[in-house]
Amino acid sequence: MKQQNITPVLAFSPVQSVNMAGFTFFIKRDDLLNPHFSGNKARKFAYFLNNDFPGVKKIVGHGSVQANSLYSLSALAKLKGWQLDFYVRNIPGWLKARPNGNYRAALALDANIIELDKRSLDEGTNLDAFMRLKAQHLPSGTLFMPEGGRCKQAKQGIAQLAEEIKDFCLQKALQKPVIMLPSGTGTTALFLQSLLPYKVLTCACVGDQQYLTEQFSELDSDNSVWPTILPSRKRYQFGKLYPEFYQIWLQLKQQTGIEFDLLYDPLGWLSLLDYLKHNSSQQNIIYIHQGGLIGNESMLPRYQRKYSREC
Numbered sequence: 001m002k003q004q005n006i007t008p009v010l011a012f013s014p015v016q017s018v019n020m021a022g023f024t025f026f027i028k029r030d031d032l033l034n035p036h037f038s039g040n041k042a043r044k045f046a047y048f049l050n051n052d053f054p055g056v057k058k059i060v061g062h063g064s065v066q067a068n069s070l071y072s073l074s075a076l077a078k079l080k081g082w083q084l085d086f087y088v089r090n091i092p093g094w095l096k097a098r099p100n101g102n103y104r105a106a107l108a109l110d111a112n113i114i115e116l117d118k119r120s121l122d123e124g125t126n127l128d129a130f131m132r133l134k135a136q137h138l139p140s141g142t143l144f145m146p147e148g149g150r151c152k153q154a155k156q157g158i159a160q161l162a163e164e165i166k167d168f169c170l171q172k173a174l175q176k177p178v179i180m181l182p183s184g185t186g187t188t189a190l191f192l193q194s195l196l197p198y199k200v201l202t203c204a205c206v207g208d209q210q211y212l213t214e215q216f217s218e219l220d221s222d223n224s225v226w227p228t229i230l231p232s233r234k235r236y237q238f239g240k241l242y243p244e245f246y247q248i249w250l251q252l253k254q255q256t257g258i259e260f261d262l263l264y265d266p267l268g269w270l271s272l273l274d275y276l277k278h279n280s281s282q283q284n285i286i287y288i289h290q291g292g293l294i295g296n297e298s299m300l301p302r303y304q305r306k307y308s309r310e311c
């Protein structure tokens with residue numbers, strides 16, 4: 001595979017000040033880091049991009065066929081001249097016929113997306129557990145990436161993000177800044193909290209609060225460095241469509257001019273606005289835009305089909 005001749009600059013994303021729902025927020029635009037490699041995956045995978053791995057020819061990952069990490073790993077593999085083997089439980093027939101979103105973008109970067117057949121992975125078996133076992137028997141020259149980039153190496157790129165946030169707060173002389181970012185595996189929020197002298201807020205988008213604290217404890221057993229998890233109004237299922245998610249997403253677009261992702265950010269903003277109802281004196285909120293916009297290519301038509309007439 002030919003290595004691409006683009007060296008992405010993965011640092012110093014801009015910060016934009018916006019008004020939303022009567023508050024002023026600073027948005028850290030990590031979605032603008034680089035067109036090929038942006039958002040929190042760019043931060044989490046920076047270690048792999050910036051270091052040499054002599055002998056490595058292939059990277060192996062897994063997750064959902066529309067995962068943001070599928071696209072970002074494809075970009076990483078392309079930039080490093082590696083092959084990407086990405087394992088998924090299944091690829092729906094309609095998606096194979098008309099690829100879109102992260103699946104389409106990953107195919108365009110030559111990702112090898114492997115559908116596990118029912119014999120190797122039955123309904124009841126967890127894909128992550130299956131792949132962790134598989135990772136123990138991979139041939140040399142293969143790098144295994146845990147789902148969603150949940151690994152200690154992610155800390156290097158997140159440390160760069162923390163430095164940028166500190167620089168911004170010092171430059172603007174912000175009093176008691178608070179950082180907010182929604183979590184999946186919790187890797188980004190946890191490392192940020194462990195690296196920053198400011199309060200980091202997050203919310204659990206995949207699974208419940210207990211799931212998120214379990215994820216934190218796997219990365220760092222010291223709960224004094226864990227971020228604060230904001231409660232959700234109700235139990236949301238990751239990837240499902242909710243009218244209040246579409247509404248807040250539209251409102252954000254109208255009021256700030258910024259497109260956010262449709263999987264994590266709606267819950268991030270709803271949780272943050274609920275928090276501000278009881279903490280209205282809290283100023284200087286920095287919201288991290290963690291990218292994921294290619295995923296909107298598949299999510300937005302789903303929302304439009306379902307709710308456009310109602311919203």
Ligand SMILES: Cc1ncc(COP(=O)(O)O)c(C=O)c1O
Binds near residue numbers: 185187
């Ligand atoms: C757009 C977006 N926001 C938030 C997250 C959650 O990040 P983390 O898994 O580090 O909690 C992800 C997943 O990496 C993502 O793609």
